[in-house]
Amino acid sequence: MPETTIFSHLSDISDLAPSLPEFDQQFADAARARQAQLTKPPGSLGKLEELAEFLAGWRGTAQPEIREAQALVFAGNHGVCDRGVNPFPQEVTVQMVANFEAGGAAINQLCQLSGANLSVVPLELDRPTGDFSTGAAMSEKECVDAINLGAAAVSTSADILILGEMGIGNSTVAAALAHGILGGDAKDWVGRGTGSDSDGQSLKARVVAEGVKRHASLSPMEKLAALGGREQAAICGAVIAARRARIPVVLDGYICTAACAPLLGADPRLLEHCLIGHASAEPGHKALCAAFDKAPILDLGMALGEGSGAALALMVLRGALSCHNGMATFAEAGVAGG
Template sequence: MRARLANPLPAADTAAADAARARQASLTKPPGSLGILEDLAVFMAAWQGRARPRIARAQALIFAGNHGICARGVNPFPQAVTAQMVANFRTGGAAINQLCRAFDAQLSVVALELERPTGDFTTGPAMTEAEVLEAMAQGAAAVDPGADVLLLGEMGIGNSTVAAALARGLFGGHATDWAGPGTGADAEGVSLKARVIEEGIALHRPDPRDGLGLLAAFGGREQAAICGAVLAARQARVPVILDGFICTAAAAVLHPFEGALAHCLAGHCSAEPGHRRLLDALGLRPVLALDMRLGEGSGAAVALGVLRAALSVHDGMATFEEAGVSGG
């Protein structure tokens, strides 16, 4: 990761963004009246490099991994559920399958050594640096460089604890600021998560500027894969829609590298308590806030529907001149 980020990352196309803003100003509506839809069209223009962006191919990726921290009882479900849900994704039975069908995204699932969970981060590093880099490489390899937009999601029993640990390591505070119910932990379970995270912080004393070190200390393979996918998408100038708290916390590991997440949209603000705090820390404005907390890319997929709407009006509306309407 350090080597990849040592080189300048592709920048947004400011000329295309300016052209998209000029088109917005010429459309038959009061300036700014479509709110965030206008901003989304300009964002997509900047990363696609064209004034009238399109989505012919939307790729959705779910990365799945298992976590040694589950040995501490931080999740009420057994880790076998991760593989069971991967099978459900692959046979089309999950929520994300229906949402991808509804909003026309092609879904792929990448399971990352589910039979070999990461280490318990309260007793040592979750992964070696080599394991982090291998997971990142798998995430990068899964990205279609010809996609017009990439949706990212995850699955992994125990990974809300990992996400909270990453957020705590990056942005400080106390683990109680970041730990939430995840898949359904009660108040006692959330308190346990926070105590476990603080144990890990005390053991590893993470440097918030060292994303690779954070992933090695706390991360799951799916979190590392998400980072690899975000970087590969940036190299291909593919805009990214992040899902909820877990996905955003994984991508946040890249935040210390200035501008590394500039091509990313926050699909939604989830009901997981730490997500709003994390979005604020990253300066990301969510497209939606629907009290979702499912994960698996579901919020990103619904946001894709809004993004498609934004591009449809941007491309299809008549200009004042075309419509013969005064005021343009």
């Protein structure tokens, strides 16, 4: 990766936005002009047209293509699981990573179908982070190391980046990051995760509230270290590296979106190149999407994680560009009305 994607301190990220590449309205306008000449009523492809324009503006071409799609799934383990917030042991994270590597998970099937090159990146699974309810989950160095690992995993030759995660306990971490950055009540950010019952959700809400109160005075990026996990930090690093390379990013559902809440808190401009792949069934995701001012591409009632919703959304993006680039214009087709 270029040296500019490597960070030494969390404060390096907080001040980064003004130096990053911006959306190129010239190419988005050119894409919109092309849409107006295609053999269809104006606006009849709805959001597909908007997505084509979004990709044009970020890729710097009126007719963008997705030749290389990269999917990254980051995996981590969490000390907060010692509080009993998850019904499954952390060994499941290791087992699921092995399942990803063997090709047996949902994300494997969806990446194969959507044409994404999948890489799974485990992050010190034998060394969980600290329990954020009693102390910081990570030191600044540990957090920055994970951010840099996420940045280094991004292929700068990719045309689109799909992001996902795996980690027992990370729905609790997601709730803590969302609550810590956006406020509200802890219970509003807590859902079932991997199968918590009502008592389990109540416990998660209490633990989240304790952790957020403990770390309330910190800056948004400091809260990433205090409340987050290595996979959340790596997602942030990948988002920033993609922005430097003008690669649009598709975030998965609740946990992946919440991982970027510290970036939102630091400077919303850091996320301008991101799309949200799907609306998670986790109850806090709707409020997160509203805070990000981004409408999910799909809403299928999913809450699996792994990048599964983002991989499905990639097929919609491919459809948008297939129509945008492949349809004939009125002049080419000899159809009146153009």
